[in-house]
Amino acid sequence: MTFPDITPELHAAMPELRGRMLANESLAPLTWFRVGGPAQCLFTPADEADLAYFLAHLPAGLDVTVVGVGSNLIVRDGGLPGVTIRLTPRGFGQTEVIDQIVHAGAAALDKRVAEQAAAAALGGLEFYYGIPGTIGGALRMNAGANGRETKDVLIDATAVTRDGRLLKLDAAAMQFSYRHSGADPSLIFTSARLRGAPKAPDLIRAKMNEVQAHRELAQPVREKTGGSTFKNPPGMSAWKLIDAAGCRGLRLGGAQVSEMHCNFLINNGDATAADIETLGETVRSRVKAHSGVELQWEIKRIGNAAA
Numbered sequence: 001m002t003f004p005d006i007t008p009e010l011h012a013a014m015p016e017l018r019g020r021m022l023a024n025e026s027l028a029p030l031t032w033f034r035v036g037g038p039a040q041c042l043f044t045p046a047d048e049a050d051l052a053y054f055l056a057h058l059p060a061g062l063d064v065t066v067v068g069v070g071s072n073l074i075v076r077d078g079g080l081p082g083v084t085i086r087l088t089p090r091g092f093g094q095t096e097v098i099d100q101i102v103h104a105g106a107a108a109l110d111k112r113v114a115e116q117a118a119a120a121a122l123g124g125l126e127f128y129y130g131i132p133g134t135i136g137g138a139l140r141m142n143a144g145a146n147g148r149e150t151k152d153v154l155i156d157a158t159a160v161t162r163d164g165r166l167l168k169l170d171a172a173a174m175q176f177s178y179r180h181s182g183a184d185p186s187l188i189f190t191s192a193r194l195r196g197a198p199k200a201p202d203l204i205r206a207k208m209n210e211v212q213a214h215r216e217l218a219q220p221v222r223e224k225t226g227g228s229t230f231k232n233p234p235g236m237s238a239w240k241l242i243d244a245a246g247c248r249g250l251r252l253g254g255a256q257v258s259e260m261h262c263n264f265l266i267n268n269g270d271a272t273a274a275d276i277e278t279l280g281e282t283v284r285s286r287v288k289a290h291s292g293v294e295l296q297w298e299i300k301r302i303g304n305a306a307a
Helices: 007-013 048-057 110-119 126-130 135-141 201-218 238-244 273-291
Strands: 020-026 038-044 064-067 073-075 080-086 095-098 101-105 154-160 166-170 188-195 255-257 265-267 300-302
Touching: 007 020, 048 154, 048 188, 073 273, 095 110, 101 110, 110 126, 110 135, 110 201, 126 201, 135 188, 238 273, 255 273, 265 273
Parallel strands: 038 080, 064 080, 073 300
Antiparallel strands: 020 038, 095 101, 101 188, 154 166, 154 188, 255 265
């Protein structure tokens, strides 16, 4: 499907824009699942100032969606109306360590942040080594692994508001909870400051190697997947509930529950977004029937269903 092309009128309203706008651009190649429809308008800002300029001149009625590396995302087959903003490493991927504080752009890979901290002999950020996303996503979802979360290391984050103003939020203002931030969902995070602590480099590297080894041994990291599908209910493991409900290896169209780790869904090559989402809902239904527990999605699902 295609949307009406709104890029000419947006260009006309923003003569000083430096970023790139594309009409009806497929989002499937930008997600790890490799599924989904087009963005009505895909905007890649040049930097924070360009993003602020764009938002300040954007018509108030247009929907705005932000995507990162697409590692925790299902874009539905009907695509995304309005404007989709994608922050890239060119303008938002900087990482720098100053006085035991890691300054990271929102498009910086979590793994890269862990590596930068390790190079500066700063511990406490090793958990990012096993998270396949960006700092922007980590801020929005309070990303965590191996017993640590973003809330444990965040000093503050910078964001741009829907009307183009810059805003600084400290850790309390982020209103973090398990895999969630209560900060205004219209905010677009552009950078963060993360606190580490001095630690022997060999111990940091050993911990990072442990994180990576566990991930490769236990998770289908070489498949078209989106990471952990469902949040762990309090005191329980989602994968154990899924396994007990008989869903390991379950298939629907081109989508499958991973045999290796059944809290992961896989695109076997020809899945649609609808296949993957419907399979996830099937798993939720079976778990609820078997154990009475209602699993909550951790993967973000956005956009329109196919017509």
